[in-house]
Amino acid sequence: MRTAQNKRAKQRIFEAALALFARKGYAAVGVREIAKKAHVNISMINYYFGEKAGILKAIINECYDRYFKTIKPVGDEDLPVDEHIRKMIRTGVNFFRKNTELAIVAFDVIPLDIPEVMGLKVKWVTGIREGMENFRKKLGVDSRDVLQESLGPNVFVAVILNHFQGKYAAEQYPQFKEYVAQLNDAFYERYADALADLFLYGYMGRKKKENKEEE
Amino acid sequence: MRTAQNKRAKQRIFEAALALFARKGYAAVGVREIAKKAHVNISMINYYFGEKAGILKAIINECYDRYFKTIKPVGDEDLPVDEHIRKMIRTGVNFFRKNTELAIVAFDVIPLDIPEVMGLKVKWVTGIREGMENFRKKLGVDSRDVLQESLGPNVFVAVILNHFQGKYAAEQYPQFKEYVAQLNDAFYERYADALADLFLYGYMGRKKKENKEEE
DNA sequence: TTATCTGTCAAACGTTTGTTTTAATCAATC
DNA sequence: GATTGATTAAAACAAACGTTTGACAGATAA
Numbered sequence: 001m002r003t004a005q006n007k008r009a010k011q012r013i014f015e016a017a018l019a020l021f022a023r024k025g026y027a028a029v030g031v032r033e034i035a036k037k038a039h040v041n042i043s044m045i046n047y048y049f050g051e052k053a054g055i056l057k058a059i060i061n062e063c064y065d066r067y068f069k070t071i072k073p074v075g076d077e078d079l080p081v082d083e084h085i086r087k088m089i090r091t092g093v094n095f096f097r098k099n100t101e102l103a104i105v106a107f108d109v110i111p112l113d114i115p116e117v118m119g120l121k122v123k124w125v126t127g128i129r130e131g132m133e134n135f136r137k138k139l140g141v142d143s144r145d146v147l148q149e150s151l152g153p154n155v156f157v158a159v160i161l162n163h164f165q166g167k168y169a170a171e172q173y174p175q176f177k178e179y180v181a182q183l184n185d186a187f188y189e190r191y192a193d194a195l196a197d198l199f200l201y202g203y204m205g206r207k208k209k210e211n212k213e214e215e
Numbered sequence: 216m217r218t219a220q221n222k223r224a225k226q227r228i229f230e231a232a233l234a235l236f237a238r239k240g241y242a243a244v245g246v247r248e249i250a251k252k253a254h255v256n257i258s259m260i261n262y263y264f265g266e267k268a269g270i271l272k273a274i275i276n277e278c279y280d281r282y283f284k285t286i287k288p289v290g291d292e293d294l295p296v297d298e299h300i301r302k303m304i305r306t307g308v309n310f311f312r313k314n315t316e317l318a319i320v321a322f323d324v325i326p327l328d329i330p331e332v333m334g335l336k337v338k339w340v341t342g343i344r345e346g347m348e349n350f351r352k353k354l355g356v357d358s359r360d361v362l363q364e365s366l367g368p369n370v371f372v373a374v375i376l377n378h379f380q381g382k383y384a385a386e387q388y389p390q391f392k393e394y395v396a397q398l399n400d401a402f403y404e405r406y407a408d409a410l411a412d413l414f415l416y417g418y419m420g421r422k423k424k425e426n427k428e429e430e
Numbered sequence: 431t432t433a434t435c436t437g438t439c440a441a442a443c444g445t446t447t448g449t450t451t452t453a454a455t456c457a458a459t460c
Numbered sequence: 461g462a463t464t465g466a467t468t469a470a471a472a473c474a475a476a477c478g479t480t481t482g483a484c485a486g487a488t489a490a
Contacts, residue, residue: 150378246477261478
């Protein structure tokens, strides 16, 4: 076995494709372009991934797998609500910061028309939702209620993802250099805290209002 | 002039492309597929839109134009903060509900690599941001502060868009029929209200906290 | 009536697409 | 020293790509 070198070629393809997909979208990138960027022969793509869509599937699996492994243990922790929300948001921000390209490609709605890809996503989303049941309950979110579910943890995941999509877009164009420069470690400490406050007060306020209405 | 018929063909191309782009992504859709769905000849696409990217540009312009015209007057209204947030969110929900495909295509981060398309988006986003200055001030958001800006109105726009992306995806697969069926008029009344509560309490809570810290 | 313009069409343009095949080379394992 | 697996280059494949062309019908304008 030459796993050290194997991995290097497969990994190079993976990373080259990831960067290209994130910028151009899956369908706009050709296998020749990927091969060129990865410094491998075209046939290596089919050798390792079977087909072009195989790379996309690998990206989706890698992203959701990392996401699950990152977020699940934090969701299972036994903390007071406020601390728990804060820690979850902090964890989420860190994840998206470290895995921006992965998330942009894997969490993009498009393409919806490749059944195998959609199947993968559905499987993962379902699994993650089930894994977050404890945290959801702590927030007072009943997953059988469509309204409550639509105000659950996915809400702040959407906000964070949106932020990093914007950041990534800004990074592609030099005119936004000053904006991007401000998004440093210190910023994300404050950002995570501010977001946590926003949702914390939001959830608490809603709960109070519901209790009043029940009286 | 035969504008009545002209519009019909151009409009058919626009709508066919929109539906296909929303499902598959811009790059994955060929001009022949669009022409077939629109029941026009392939050359009609270049005749009306110059190039394939012309359709995408038209979609982006149409979406942002509608969005601006919908949201701007509401943002300029003179209402108490709580009512204002509520009305803005209600307006946003209605917009995304009516223009889901338009929003999915126009607000998608990808593709980032077509400078003309990115230029369009930047122009619109800048314009809309400037147009929302009054509302932003009322929320207590200083647009020169990156942190505050990243917690501004774009936060709940992201949440709403995320919801309708999910809904649209669910509509494409029959296994989610029951979920989609629950998303009716009544749901969206409650959804908009609940979202408004969430952010209202969130912003108020954050403001209180800031005041305390200043003491 | 003749000339012009507009919408529409089929056909063809040269590229590029994803994939497969074949032959050859290189390094590591048995 | 034979075998195996990783990698390369080059070529071929049919299919699809975005765009252009030239012709023609019908309405409009001179």
